[in-house]
Amino acid sequence: MAMDPFNQLIVAISVTSFFTFQWLFHKVSPWMSTRISRPGFLGLSDKQKIEWNSRTVSTFHALLVGIFCLYILFFDDPVNEDPVWGDPTWVKTNVAITTGYLISDLLLIFYYWKAIGDKFFVVHHLAALYAYYYVLGEGMLPYFANFRLLAEFSTPCVNQRWFFEVLGYPKSSRPNMANGVAMAVVFFVVRIAVMPVYYVRMYAVYGTAAFYLVPWGGRVAWICSSICLDIMNVMWMHKIARGCYKVLRSARRSKARGPHENGKTD
Template identity: 35%
Template sequence: MVGNFGSTEQILWPVSSISGIFMCKIVYEITGLISREFFKGYHSLSKPTKIEWNNRGFSTFHAILVAAISFYLLVLSDLFKEGTAVGSIVDRKSLLSDCLCGISIGYFLTDLGMILWYFPALGGVEYVLHHVLSMYAIVLSLISGQAQYYILMVLFSEITTPFVNLRWYLDAYGQKSSMLYIFNGVALFLGWLAARILLFIFFFAHMYLHFDKVRTIFPLGFYSILSVPPVIAVMNVYWFLKIFKGMVKTLSRKRHAQ
């Protein structure tokens, strides 16, 4: 299992994870500074709302960062392309993918810490479960050096987070009746459908078609990849239904108001 625990990784993992924590702290503070300067309504928000406002700032930054790098590694680079002579797809990794996983661990640790500290203001049990499962899967992948192709697909699905956060910002800012709120809701629905429903269908189809390679993953990782992604997928479907109902409700209210 510890085939990926070399001298480089012993330095890279803690440095990237600590960098992820500092990234969250810096963006949290910058979000507050920018908001105080450019959003007049920010000053009238309650303290708990300001905390969540700033928290969603580094959540958005992390989502954009990991989605962009995951897209590069999965689509633009040659790391996971079929036919490349670099071994089984479940064993492929790079320093960049290791670094990205470390940064995400730092983010999930920071966000989980805030969720637990202010529980349940920043999220309920489902958010705790999501973060714990995400860190568990990433840590296993880092230590073993396996299944990073699938980890990156899940990290790419974070591309929907900016739409979720913008919806919350507009609600907190009293803009639920604005056209931007409606357009963002439709974009959130479509983005969630693509990144957290259809992409997960591709995820499971790819695992099925490459099951002979998936079976070579070390035992704990093998059984985890058969159990953790389905749990996350069920959560994604649950949230997707809530997003769909919210979008329909908003569009119906807007149509009746015209």
């Protein structure tokens, strides 16, 4: 049976996305970085350059799909009114872009394992791809797929903090402290605070006629992948919060010691 023209388009978008992100990693990021931050980038080790390029690409992906997600969330009425079987046209397009990125990133993670290898990212990517298979193949659960992608808004802040540190900003510096706090707040808002909203909406459709039209594989992909991803989100939030607390505590101690170093008090 011939493939539906729209599904052919989705495959084409995924493949184009894959090669685009490979091109951004290997060509565009190094070229831009040497011009925007020439002394800093050229002074990095080979491993740091690989991670730099990886984070540059992930930042671009996050902003692209994140803005697309907001548009769908606020203006795609069919998806918001029917979260299980609403018209998935725009969601599938966005998920296709992310699918290409995830496959590209997995390939880079395995190839440059010593530099950017991380077992949790591998699990994260595979869990997401498993769920997206049903979104792209069956057009089901568009609202929930789109909602999960909103988490990408935390990526630019996380990456920016790493850029500051690798370029030599001390953790206690004002730019890095401000970025660290912003990163923690944004990460909490888009990955942790939204969990009740997500699972309340999931519970609202559980047991409905639309829910029972979802095959068992789709339900497993939906529920298990969501739980798996959120467990990792909580783990990462805990790590970020601890790091942020240590930086703020260190800054307070430095400030408290400062006035006494020259024999003066406040």
